[in-house]
Amino acid sequence: MHIHRKGHGRREAMGQDPVWKLLFRFSGPAIVSMTVASSYNLVDAIFVGRLGQEALAAMGVTFPLVLSFVAIATGTGVGATSLISRSLGAGDHERADRAAGAAMSLCFLLGGLIALLTLPNLDTILRLLGAGDAVLPLAESYMSILIRFLVFSFLVHIMANIVRAEGNPVFASAVSISSAILNVILDPVFIFGFGPVPAMGISGAAIATVIAQATGMAVYLVHIVSGRTGYRFRPGYFLPRPDIVAGIYRVGMASIVRSGVQFVVMGLVNRTAASFGVMPLAIMGVLMRSGRFVQMPILGLGQGMLPLVGYNYGARKKERLAEIVFKTGLAGFAWTGLLWMLIMLFPAEVISLFSGEAVFQSEGAEAIRLYSLVYFALGVQMVPSFFFQGIGKGLPATVLSAARQFLFLLPALLVMPRFFGLTGVWLAFPIADALALLLGLFWLRIEFRRQGLSFCWRPPI
Numbered sequence: 001m002h003i004h005r006k007g008h009g010r011r012e013a014m015g016q017d018p019v020w021k022l023l024f025r026f027s028g029p030a031i032v033s034m035t036v037a038s039s040y041n042l043v044d045a046i047f048v049g050r051l052g053q054e055a056l057a058a059m060g061v062t063f064p065l066v067l068s069f070v071a072i073a074t075g076t077g078v079g080a081t082s083l084i085s086r087s088l089g090a091g092d093h094e095r096a097d098r099a100a101g102a103a104m105s106l107c108f109l110l111g112g113l114i115a116l117l118t119l120p121n122l123d124t125i126l127r128l129l130g131a132g133d134a135v136l137p138l139a140e141s142y143m144s145i146l147i148r149f150l151v152f153s154f155l156v157h158i159m160a161n162i163v164r165a166e167g168n169p170v171f172a173s174a175v176s177i178s179s180a181i182l183n184v185i186l187d188p189v190f191i192f193g194f195g196p197v198p199a200m201g202i203s204g205a206a207i208a209t210v211i212a213q214a215t216g217m218a219v220y221l222v223h224i225v226s227g228r229t230g231y232r233f234r235p236g237y238f239l240p241r242p243d244i245v246a247g248i249y250r251v252g253m254a255s256i257v258r259s260g261v262q263f264v265v266m267g268l269v270n271r272t273a274a275s276f277g278v279m280p281l282a283i284m285g286v287l288m289r290s291g292r293f294v295q296m297p298i299l300g301l302g303q304g305m306l307p308l309v310g311y312n313y314g315a316r317k318k319e320r321l322a323e324i325v326f327k328t329g330l331a332g333f334a335w336t337g338l339l340w341m342l343i344m345l346f347p348a349e350v351i352s353l354f355s356g357e358a359v360f361q362s363e364g365a366e367a368i369r370l371y372s373l374v375y376f377a378l379g380v381q382m383v384p385s386f387f388f389q390g391i392g393k394g395l396p397a398t399v400l401s402a403a404r405q406f407l408f409l410l411p412a413l414l415v416m417p418r419f420f421g422l423t424g425v426w427l428a429f430p431i432a433d434a435l436a437l438l439l440g441l442f443w444l445r446i447e448f449r450r451q452g453l454s455f456c457w458r459p460p461i
Contacts, residue, residue, distance in 0.1 A: 019308075019323045023331065026169050027304025031297045032177060042353075043184050044205045045289050047191050049354040053282045055202050056354065057274075058138035060285020061131045064266030065143060067292070069114065072256055073154045074299075076106055077161030078306065079252020082389055083244070084165040085307040089314025093232075095244070100162040101237030102244045107158050109240075111151030118147055130270030130281060138202050145206035152213040159220035163229060165307050171223065179216035183208050250394040257402050265405045268413055269425070276422045283364045284425075286354045287371045291429075294339050294372075298332050298379050302386035309390025322453045325387055325444070332379025340376040343368060370426035374433040381433060384440035388447070396443055404436035 017025075049056045080103035087096040118125060126139045146153075156179065160172040189197055190204030200207065223229070249256070266288070273284040305328045312320045343350060351364035381404075388397035409432035416424030416431070 019320065019327050022308055023301070023304055023324075023327060025304075026164070026308060027301045027328075027331070028169075031300030031304075032173055035293070035296045035300065039180060039184070039293065042289050042293055043187055044209070045286060046353055047187050048202055048205055049282075049286075051191075051201060053278050053355070053357075053360070054134050055138055056282040056285055057278050058131070058135045058142060058202060060273075060281055060288065061126055061129050061135055061139045061270055062143045063285055063288050064129055064263050064270065065118075065125065066146065067266065067288075068263045069146075069150060069153065070157070072110060072114075073107075073157035075252035075256040076103055076110070076154075076248060077158045077252070078303075078389055079103075079248035079250070080158065081161045081165040081303070081306050082251040082310050082392060083247045084162060085310030085390075086314040086392060088165075089311040096165075097231050097233060098237045098241060098244050099248060100165075100231050101233050102240040103158045103162055103248060104155065105238045105240050106245070106248075107151055107154035111154050114150055115147050119144065122147070128271075129267045130274040132274060132278075134278065135281070141201075141203045142206045145203060145210060149210040149214070152210060152217050155217045156213050156220065159217070159224065161303070162231070163220070163223070164303060168229070169304065175216050175219050175223075178219075179212045182215055183212035186211055251389045251392055251397065253394055253398055257398050265410050265413070268410065272413060272417055272425055273422075276425075279360060279363065280367075280422055280425075282355075283351075283360070283367050286351065286364065287368060287426075290350065290368065291371070294336065294375060295378060295382075297335050298382050301328050301332050301379075302382055304328075305383070305386050306390045309387060310392070313391045318451060318453065321387075321391075321451070322448065325383060328386075329380045329383045332383065333376070334379070336379035337376045340372060343372045343375065367426050370423065371429050373427075373430035374437075377433060377437050381437040381440060384444040387444060393447075396447070400436075400440050400443060403439050404432050407439075408432035408435040 045056065045059050048059050080099050083099045084096045087093070087099065122140055122144060123136070126136055126143065131139045156176075160176060163169075163172045186208035187205055188194070190200050190208045191202070192204075193199030224231070224233075269284060269288075270281060273280040305324060308324050309321060312318070312324070347365040347368045348361055351361050351368060354364075355361065385397050385400040388394075388400065409428060412428035412431045413425065416428045418424070420427065
């Protein structure tokens, strides 16, 4: 007997509605929410930049660690999304429910484990990431707060993914946007002080982030506990069963590997930049945050693409896969092409948002132009990895996720500065981006041929 569940119609639409409509429905809210969510990283840097170059450099030092935590949460969420979507496509609702419950439990396990491992060694970790004596106390005060309350960040990421996976991206986006806006409002209050709230400097930025994440987490919990989703939870579903955890991380491991590689490479980036002085380190922090802002809509597209690929692959509707990939890449190219033109035309205006110092603006404008040379291709570069994650193939997804950082950026960082000095540091990034794009397209073409799909999708006549 067929049991009708809430959200059943939304799930069926993933295999039937026009792809552009589905991409807009799934990716649109995700793009908005992820862009807004990443904007508070930029806002943090904009406000903290008013405290001086050392504070801005401290933000740059902590950024690889923050990204690593985000990547772990994202990897868990992406793996759960893929498993849930494929289970729903195959009609296995219980497995989808178990995946959602296990993903939420993993937030507490991961948050506690990371805190136990990092807090006692935070001084050493930050020094490895390039923090000198002038920068270390500021970086430590900021990071220690975020780590103690990391479970809030993990839960917000995971619950957004599991709500989106069952075909309800609008609510997830509304929560993300509201949380990010709250963070932007609280930032100047806690950094500079307002009324009874004392000025807390860089620590205030971390406190504002924690409060915003805790608020978002509370909203998600109320939504899920109230039964407004299509999931049906039993106590046993929150115990991470080995086969469910394996199913999550077989796909999500791509993002976890990316986080480990990213930590090592970004640590080298910071140490290399710091060897040229505090100002290059501060500029590098700005570039990484600006780059993250550019990438967020692409990650939003990928988040929207994932359940569509997973559902149609699970439902054996492979004829739609090429269309989904092609249109996702086209939309991504449109976004990154626009941002690339703006950066190339107005680099000084972008850098001036973070500091009013003339020397910082002059050096930063040149750096951001070199750093962003291949930005126009980023919208296509990330698509192959998301495709492999969506169809549950963890190995190619993992390799492609790590390729840019480990295979290409790391060697470039070791070689380019030897010949071109600080300019070589900035140029290492577009070289890695171009090579990662070529590898991803090559691997995607092989997989399309294996599945009998056309690499260059054309609409049916």
